[in-house]
Amino acid sequence: MSALITKSAAELGRLMAAGELTSEELTRACLEQIEALNPTLNAFLAVDAEHALEQARAVDARRAAGEELGPLAGIPVGVKDNYCTTDFPTTCSSRMLEGWVPPYDAAVVERLRAAGMVILGKTNLDEFAMGSSTETSAFGPTLNPWDTARIPGGSGGGSAAAVAAFMVPLAVGSDTGGSIRQPGAVTGTVGVKCTYGGSSRYGMVAMASSLDQPGPCARTAEDAALLQEAISGHDPRDSASIDLPVPDLVGATRATDLAGVKVGIVTEFSGDGYEDGVLARFHEAVELLREAGAEIVEVSCPSFTYALPAYYLIQPAELSSNLARFDGMRYGLRAGDDGTRSAEQVMNLTREAGFGREGKRRIILGTYALSAGYYDAYYGSAQKVRSLIQADFARAFEQVDVLISPSTPTVAFTVGERTEDPMAMYMADLCTIPSNMAGNAAGSFPAGLSEGLPVGLQVMAPPMEDARIYRVGAVLERALEAKWGGPLWSDMTQLEGSKAEF
Template sequence: MTDLVRTDAAELGRLIASREVSSQEVTRAHLDRIDAVDGPVHAFLALDTDRALATARSIDERIATGERLGPLAGVPIAVKDLFCYESLPTTASSRMLEGWVPPYTSTVVRRCLDAGLVVLGKTNLDEFAMGSSTETSAFGPTHNPWDLDRIPGGSGGGSAAALAAFEAPLALGTDTGGSIRQPAAVTGTVGVKPTYGGTSRYGVIAMASSLDQPGPCARTVLDAALLHEVIGGHDPMDQTSIDQPVPDVVAAARSGDVTGMRIGVVKEFGGEGYQPGVEARFHEAVEALVDAGAQVVEVSCPHFEYALPAYYLIQPAEVSSNLARYDAMRYGLRIGDDGTHSAEQVMSMTRGAGFGAEAKRRIILGTYALSAGYYDAYYGSAQKVRTLIARDFENAWASCDVLVAPSTPTVAFRLGERTADPMAMYRADLCTIPANMAGNAAGSFPCGLADGLPVGFQVMAPVMADDRVYRVGAALERILEDRWGGPLLDRAPHLSGEFDREDAR
């Protein structure tokens, strides 16, 4: 493994800008790394090699002429395969969109390109972002680089695994119920869900529109903040976009000063169902923040315990609506169009063949929850619970600046361990869902190991107070690195050698 693939994005940007190394060299190093190790990891679904190298060459030429570019210019990035990128297949990991090539580029990807970032390719995910393990992908699961027999989280396991395997220094993800934070937690990386409306959803394949939010994935807090600064901000193409400046997340990430910050520990997140090692690392991290000058208070958010069931009514209802567009009539897969079947039969056959089991489960559940006789009892009641969760957050902000909790109740579980039990799978998002329901900013940061696997520390902040998330994350990162003499990923077993291509077979 070359030093270039282990170097963080901020340093790569500096090296490229000073012409100590070229963007082409950096891009080629990462493409070579993908070729060497991605067989068993399966983080990527598609690479964009020629365009990536052409973009890198253009960045080098612009720098050579003396043009001053942004701090991430020339740095490679991986993109979750929900973001439209013109001329590169976008599948949402579903047979329904296999081979579909979008004619336009999403706002978030466009902003990355405008900032000089080099798109390497598209990463794997649970089908239409429905899952917590990246096992529902129609193109096969992604494996956790820490242990190839374990899940990398979901739905954005591909992006997180690409970071942990040093296949990319940055990645884009989306977070609907924890799909950035949960993969970050179980792979020892950093993932942040911005305030809802803080990043544009234009050009991102929709799953649950009132919950989906694009966000940055990285190996360091500063790298995540630099990417957040690039992709954040108002977009007139997205009606849910907030017309306010992006909080100064980069300054917060550089500072890491938590002196006097009031940190609220959510007492509802712990106890039965939480792995002892996860709770131990979490409480050690809280104590470390106290040593760094923070104040800790216990906070009760009584309605958080209802977030999971409420989410799994609201989210499937929106899935039912959003996935209705895949009807075999306009684009995507089409089955049975041989002149012997009616349009309704073609539609039924296509949806039956194109959607996987989890997508079908959620479509059916959501359609039922929205039906005339059950709307008030299910969907309407879930929306009332959502309001109560938002009120819990508002009450908490009166006594604290941020809330903290474990990112996940357990470390990464084994592939196949929960596929037969959807409820066990859904509980992986137990701690992350409340922030999506209320639209708050939240992030997951490494806080140590349990049974040799990464543990995530979740920080939640008020709407448009994303900088607080980074401030606490940076403090924790500094404490952990001082304690261990390096980042958490230096503890990853795969760093002692390359992956065996047969390990995951």
């Protein structure tokens, strides 16, 4: 493996700006890593090497001509396969959209291209982002680079695994109930859910529209901040887009201490269901934050205990509505149309063939929750719980600057371990769901290892205060590097046993 691809995106950008590295050289190194590891990890669903090298050469030519380029120009990036791309299929890891190439780019993809980034390909995910393990993909599961017998989190396990395995320095994910943060936690990477409305959803295939939000996947806080700044900003095509300046996220990562910062520990995120090793790493991280100058207090958010059941009514209900468009009539899969069947029969056959088991489960649950006679009892009640969660966050942020918790209750579980137990699978998002319900910013940062597997620390901040997340995450990152003698992910090149061969 080339040592080049283990460098941070920020460092690689500086090398290119100084003329010590070309985008083509870096892109070739990443493509070689993908060729070596993707057959095992299945992180990428589609890669176009020649197109990627063309993009890289174009950036190199612009730089050689003296054009002033941004800090991420020439940096390779992976894109979760639920973002529309004109030069790659957008499948959402579903047979329903297999081979479909959109006629337009998602807003996030437009911004990546405008920043001069090199899009290598599309990364794997749970079908239509429905899952917590990247096992429900119609094109096979993604595996965790730390241990290929384990899952990489979900739904964006492909993006997180690609970054963890040095296939790309950066990747884009989407977060509906923890789909960026949870994979970040179990792969030892950084994953941030932007403030709802801070980054445009235009062209991101909708699962649950009031919860979905783009965000960055990276190996360092600075890299994540650079990518989030690149993909953020107002977009009139997204009705939820916030018309405010993008915060200085990169500047926040320069902080050297947490003097004057009040950090709240969410008391509801501990106890039964949390592994001892996860809690041990969490408490060690808390002490490092305290040593960095933070004031640590406990904060109770009682409504958070109801977030999981409320989420699994709201999300399937919105998903049922959004996925109704996949009917075999307009685009995507069309099954059973032999001239003898009615339109309704073709729709039924198409949906039977096109959606996987988890998709059907959630569509049925969501349709039931929205049906006459049950709307108020289920969906309406869940929305009331959502208001209580938002109120808990508002009260908490009157007392503290940020809230922290473990990112996930456990380390990565083994492939197949929870596929027959949906409730156990859904518990993986226990800590991450409240921030989606409230729309505030939240991110996961590496906090150490438990039995050789990564553990994440979640940092939550008020809406449009994403910079607070990066300040805390960056200070923790430096404290842990001082403790370990280097970044957590530097050990990836020396992993043994069932780990991916680097």
